[in-house]
Amino acid sequence: FTLIRNWIRAVPLEHKVLGDGIHYVKIRNFARGVGYELRSKLKSQESLRGLILDLRDNPGGIFDEAVNVSDLFLEKGTIVSALGRNDKVLSHQEATQEVIAQNLPLFILINRSSASASEIVAGALQDNNRARLFGEKTYGKGSVQTIVKLSDGSGIKLTVARYRTPKGKMIDGVGIVPDVLIPRTANKDDTFDAALRWMRKKGL
Numbered sequence: 001f002t003l004i005r006n007w008i009r010a011v012p013l014e015h016k017v018l019g020d021g022i023h024y025v026k027i028r029n030f031a032r033g034v035g036y037e038l039r040s041k042l043k044s045q046e047s048l049r050g051l052i053l054d055l056r057d058n059p060g061g062i063f064d065e066a067v068n069v070s071d072l073f074l075e076k077g078t079i080v081s082a083l084g085r086n087d088k089v090l091s092h093q094e095a096t097q098e099v100i101a102q103n104l105p106l107f108i109l110i111n112r113s114s115a116s117a118s119e120i121v122a123g124a125l126q127d128n129n130r131a132r133l134f135g136e137k138t139y140g141k142g143s144v145q146t147i148v149k150l151s152d153g154s155g156i157k158l159t160v161a162r163y164r165t166p167k168g169k170m171i172d173g174v175g176i177v178p179d180v181l182i183p184r185t186a187n188k189d190d191t192f193d194a195a196l197r198w199m200r201k202k203g204l
Contacts, residue, residue: 060116
């Protein structure tokens with residue numbers, strides 16, 4: 001067989017209008033430009049009254065994009081911190097004032113395969129009381145690693161910091177616990193249905 005390699009670009013963001021001003025956005029991964037793309041979609045929707053943000057099965061991606069997505073919904077407050085040895089703060093990300101959807105009702109779907117950058121977003125918006133989380137506890141991947149090269153060409157991967165949510169909760173090895181725990185089922189999307197019911201209760 002002759003195989004020709006090529007780039008396969010998976011669309012990282014899916015958007016649907018559910019009716020009555022409720023929109024659904026699924027972020028499959030935090031690829032470059034996801035924050036800008038979501039920002040553009042939110043600004044272009046005149047009928048937007050509520051948003052369901054689906055981060056299930058999202059393995060993560062670029063750290064800066066997780067910060068950018070979180071920043072769209074926060075006027076102020078901490079997004080995430082990276083703490084090194086002896087809990088020394090190595091980096092600290094704060095929300096800017098260029099909020100796009102400050103008062104928009106926001107519901108986030110997570111599961112045990114939501115990891116890394118998706119946990120940063122979920123933790124930031126939960127701790128700032130900006131979103132309600134539905135689903136399962138997330139995977140628990142929140143470490144900063146570096147590779148030290150050795151003279152023989154090999155290397156050692158070292159964990160140099162771990163991410164903390166705005167309230168100081170550890171992500172790595174712990175995960176983000178949802179506000180409404182809904183175990184995964186095989187035949188029905190109970191998590192999505194529960195989030196939609198909660199949104200309807202808010203009069204949307």
